[in-house]
Amino acid sequence: MSAIEKLRNxxxxxxxxxxxxxxxxxxxxxxxxxxxxxxxxxxxYDAIExxxxxxxxxxxxxxxxxxxxxxxxxxxxxxxxxxxxxLKVVGTVLWPEGVSLGQNALEIAAEKYGKVYGTxxxxxxxxxGGMVVIQAIGRDIREIFPEDFRxxxxxxxxxMEGVRNFDRFRLVVTxxxxxxxxxxxxMIAQARYHKKVGAxxxxxxAPAFYPYLDTGQLVGLLGGMKGAAEYEKLLQSQGPAxxxxxxxxxxxxxxxxxxxxxxLVMLITxxxxxxxxx
Amino acid sequence: MRRQVxxxxxxxxxxxxxxxxFIPREPFGGLRQRFSVWFxxxxxxxxxxxxxxxxxxHGKRISRQSAGWGYSVVLLVGLAAMSVLGIGWGIERxxxxxxxxxxxxxxxxxxxxxxxxxxxxxxxxxxxxxxSFEATLLLAAAVVVMLGRVPxxxxxxxxxxxxxxxxxxxxxxxxxxxxxIGIALGVVSSSLRIIxxxxxxxxxxGQQ
Amino acid sequence: xxxxRAVFLLFLSIAFxxxxxxxxxQNAPPAPPTEVKAFDxxxxxxxxxxxxxxxxxxxxxxxxxxxxxxxxxxxxxxxGYQKVASxxxxxxxxxxxxxxxxxxxxxxxxxxTDAEFFSDSAETLPAVAKPQWFNTNRISMLVAVLLxxxxxxxxxxxxxGGRELYIRPIAGLxxxxxxxxxxxxxxxxxxxxxxxxxxxNMQTLAGITILRRVAQKAAEYGAPLLVPTSRSLVMTTxxxxxxxxxLDAGRPDAYDPDRIxxxxxxxxxxxxxxxxxxxxxxxxxxxYMGCFYAESLILAETGHSVGAIQIAGTAMPAQLPFFxxxxxxxxIGEELFAGSAYLSREPRLLGSLKGQDFGKAIxxxxxxxxxxxxxxxxxFLDQWLATG
Numbered sequence: 001m002s003a004i005e006k007l008r009n010x011x012x013x014x015x016x017x018x019x020x021x022x023x024x025x026x027x028x029x030x031x032x033x034x035x036x037x038x039x040x041x042x043x044x045y046d047a048i049e050x051x052x053x054x055x056x057x058x059x060x061x062x063x064x065x066x067x068x069x070x071x072x073x074x075x076x077x078x079x080x081x082x083x084x085x086x087l088k089v090v091g092t093v094l095w096p097e098g099v100s101l102g103q104n105a106l107e108i109a110a111e112k113y114g115k116v117y118g119t120x121x122x123x124x125x126x127x128x129g130g131m132v133v134i135q136a137i138g139r140d141i142r143e144i145f146p147e148d149f150r151x152x153x154x155x156x157x158x159x160m161e162g163v164r165n166f167d168r169f170r171l172v173v174t175x176x177x178x179x180x181x182x183x184x185x186x187m188i189a190q191a192r193y194h195k196k197v198g199a200x201x202x203x204x205x206a207p208a209f210y211p212y213l214d215t216g217q218l219v220g221l222l223g224g225m226k227g228a229a230e231y232e233k234l235l236q237s238q239g240p241a242x243x244x245x246x247x248x249x250x251x252x253x254x255x256x257x258x259x260x261x262x263x264l265v266m267l268i269t270x271x272x273x274x275x276x277x278x
Numbered sequence: 279m280r281r282q283v284x285x286x287x288x289x290x291x292x293x294x295x296x297x298x299x300f301i302p303r304e305p306f307g308g309l310r311q312r313f314s315v316w317f318x319x320x321x322x323x324x325x326x327x328x329x330x331x332x333x334x335x336h337g338k339r340i341s342r343q344s345a346g347w348g349y350s351v352v353l354l355v356g357l358a359a360m361s362v363l364g365i366g367w368g369i370e371r372x373x374x375x376x377x378x379x380x381x382x383x384x385x386x387x388x389x390x391x392x393x394x395x396x397x398x399x400x401x402x403x404x405x406x407x408x409x410s411f412e413a414t415l416l417l418a419a420a421v422v423v424m425l426g427r428v429p430x431x432x433x434x435x436x437x438x439x440x441x442x443x444x445x446x447x448x449x450x451x452x453x454x455x456x457x458x459i460g461i462a463l464g465v466v467s468s469s470l471r472i473i474x475x476x477x478x479x480x481x482x483x484g485q486q
Numbered sequence: 487x488x489x490x491r492a493v494f495l496l497f498l499s500i501a502f503x504x505x506x507x508x509x510x511x512q513n514a515p516p517a518p519p520t521e522v523k524a525f526d527x528x529x530x531x532x533x534x535x536x537x538x539x540x541x542x543x544x545x546x547x548x549x550x551x552x553x554x555x556x557x558x559x560x561x562x563x564x565x566g567y568q569k570v571a572s573x574x575x576x577x578x579x580x581x582x583x584x585x586x587x588x589x590x591x592x593x594x595x596x597x598x599t600d601a602e603f604f605s606d607s608a609e610t611l612p613a614v615a616k617p618q619w620f621n622t623n624r625i626s627m628l629v630a631v632l633l634x635x636x637x638x639x640x641x642x643x644x645x646x647g648g649r650e651l652y653i654r655p656i657a658g659l660x661x662x663x664x665x666x667x668x669x670x671x672x673x674x675x676x677x678x679x680x681x682x683x684x685x686x687n688m689q690t691l692a693g694i695t696i697l698r699r700v701a702q703k704a705a706e707y708g709a710p711l712l713v714p715t716s717r718s719l720v721m722t723t724x725x726x727x728x729x730x731x732x733l734d735a736g737r738p739d740a741y742d743p744d745r746i747x748x749x750x751x752x753x754x755x756x757x758x759x760x761x762x763x764x765x766x767x768x769x770x771x772x773x774y775m776g777c778f779y780a781e782s783l784i785l786a787e788t789g790h791s792v793g794a795i796q797i798a799g800t801a802m803p804a805q806l807p808f809f810x811x812x813x814x815x816x817x818i819g820e821e822l823f824a825g826s827a828y829l830s831r832e833p834r835l836l837g838s839l840k841g842q843d844f845g846k847a848i849x850x851x852x853x854x855x856x857x858x859x860x861x862x863x864x865x866f867l868d869q870w871l872a873t874g
Contacts, residue, residue: 328718
């Protein structure tokens with residue numbers, strides 16, 4: 001096998017090593033590349049900025065541990081933004097693992113702004129059923145969530161006073177890594193109950209939700225770690241996503257280099273075979 | 279008869295669900311939700327079948343000592359341990375179940391998800407080749423979006439993120455919408471075939 | 487010095503006067519909401535009354551000190567009012583679903599509140615909640631359902647009547663035989679992955695219908711078929727479908743239920759399990775038919791690395807690029823749902839595909855007409871199509 005042939009059928013483990021290095025090195029030695037804010041992120045930020053203090057936001061933690069590195073940073077950033085604006089956050093969970101992940105984000109954000117559990121925020125916990133749960137919230141939230149995740153009856157939580165269904169929420173934000181997630185919230189909370197819905201999702205699934213953004217069915221969308229880093233920039237805080245952006249930049253550059261290299265090798269082989277056939 | 283009964287149930291349930299969509303008053307209004315809850319209950323009980331299947335297959339493998347039977351032992355021990363710990367001590371913080379979940383399940387799941395980064399690299403190395411005009415367009419769009427979505431792109435050319443955003447918002451959305459409309463019609467047409475009993479292979483039967 | 491003191495006193499008194507007058511202005515009760523109306527909430531199952539009002543003159547304008555509105559309700563006119571809800575300033579409607587009984591007349595008063603005072607609106611006329619027989623917001627949907635179903639049924643009846651219907655070739659489905667044949671020649675198994683969602687997902691159902699056809703071919707050719715599932719119900723359904731396929735192929739003896747097995751509900755646990763099967767069993771043909779998420783490329787790249795022919799089909803737009811990159815053939819969106827009809831060539835199934843195509847043509851026409859109308863500022867089509 002010639003050298004060119006070998007390069008053409010490069011052992012994919014070399015590619016894997018290059019990607020691993022491209023991720024690990026910038027994490028250990030940050031470069032500090034500047035982040036620019038895209039319109040979809042700005043829109044969600046503005047939607048929260050526009051809410052009068054005291055408004056209630058429904059936040060749903062619909063992700064799991066595997067997608068935590070991507071979705072958790074945006075969850076944390078948006079929770080911090082809500083508390084900094086004195087908004088009240090009611091958390092719901094459609095993925096079992098989301099209970100402790102969402103609670104963790106709320107607790108960290110609440111501590112920063114001196115917010116109290118039960119008065120300024122609450123986590124109603126996980127309910128199985130996906131879309132059925134969202135429909136049930138629309139009819140009677142107390143029926144589906146009679147108590148919070150700690151087992152405290154909803155009547156004893158000051159934040160839930162007067163909350164019966166979607167009516168009292170000014171905004172719904174879902175942090176979603178799949179199904180049930182963004183689509184279900186848009187279908188029920190937005191389409192049926194005409195609520196403003198914002199979303200944060202993994203970078204892979206973000207392109208599928210751009211149409212909703214365009215039609216106004218989503219007020220804003222954070223896609224992957226980039227979306228979270230942009231949000232952190234708007235909040236002027238250095239969070240976990242900003243730290244990861246260098247690694248992502250370098251990894252993207254490495255992938256592009258591999259693609260260009262692959263094409264170069266292909267062109268050389270093509271020229272060689274053409275010459276041979278001459 | 280064995281085939282007729284499920285087909286009749288499907289027809290009645292499907293037709294009622296369509297009608298119920300247009301009638302808000304009870305008992306039609308809450309039907310969809312009630313059906314979904316029924317499904318959840320059935321699916322939860324079906325989990326027993328799944329676990330039974332796991333135990334049967336791996337039990338067989340251990341008793342025959344077929345290749346890799348040691349892994350089957352690990353699987354069954356893991357299944358038993360998590361069930362006993364979860365039922366016995368609960369799943370709250372500072373329980374053994376919680377500890378194992380956070381220190382085994384989470385890192386293992388995250389590792390599998392992280393493999394995606396490596397596979398994206400190897401797949402794009404193979405796939406993005408300038409073979410035709412369309413492939414070249416695809417390659418150019420991929421490079422612009424990949425660079426435009428990270429800070430590096432902004433450093434190279436400040437307008438690159440805007441170009442990437444344009445690609446995502448317009449050509450990408452147009453394509454996605456076309457696919458979504460096709461899918462929606464496909465789902466409706468498939469549902470009709472199933473409700474009317476024309477498509478019945480999912481029941482295990484043939485065309486007859 | 488005295489002069490200075492006099493100026494200071496004058497300044498103080500002026501400030502005091504203005505201070506009092508502003509304070510007096512701020513302490514006035516807010517203007518009450520006007521035009522308060524209560525009526526049966528439309529298109530619901532009963533138990534709902536909608537209240538609408540015009541904002542207080544001090545909400546967003548005037549003194550701009552209204553904090554919110556309280557909704558008061560009574561079953562008798564003029565007395566017995568009790569608060570049922572409060573909404574923030576800026577709102578102009580509320581749907582009361584708090585223990586509202588049908589056929590009982592309710593009276594409402596909307597109260598504007600500021601930090602200290604409140605003022606009530608006039609009482610509304612009595613409103614009675616009742617359930618509706620038809621959701622008028624969904625008329626356009628009803629028309630679409632009737633039109634589309636009509637088209638599908640029409641083409642099915644034509645197909646039953648023996649009319650030839652042309653269906654465009656779908657490369658991925660045409661390659662099914664080739665893939666199974668290759669596996670048979672190589673003496674390696676065929677792997678079928680029906681996605682990671684449950685039986686309530688249409689894509690899973692479409693996957694199972696294709697599995698039924700694949701299983702029949704595999705049984706005819708004598709290639710072993712492996713089906714790992716991530717849901718128990720999918721496992722039992724797949725077992726049933728494969729068993730019947732083997733029966734139809736005249737090979738019931740070759741059916742082994744242990745080859746259709748449940749792995750785990752956990753997404754990445756399932757991906758790890760399937761990857762393991764691929765690496766150990768080295769299947770020669772792999773089918774991915776159903777609903778997939780982030781595990782799509784993890785599976786497809788591993789499948790590619792073991793050198794299998796791969797045919798994928800999903801209606802998850804975000805996963806399609808991954809499958810297109812790593813698989814030999816990909817059924818895009820609706821092609822997945824057409825799979826069973828295409829493979830069976832049964833006229834009635836093909837007829838429904840044809841009906842679907844005509845439905846699509848009508849949708850395209852509506853989109854074009856809609857774009858033209860909207861461009862000229864005519865919104866009736868857009869409004870008619872909006873559902874609630």
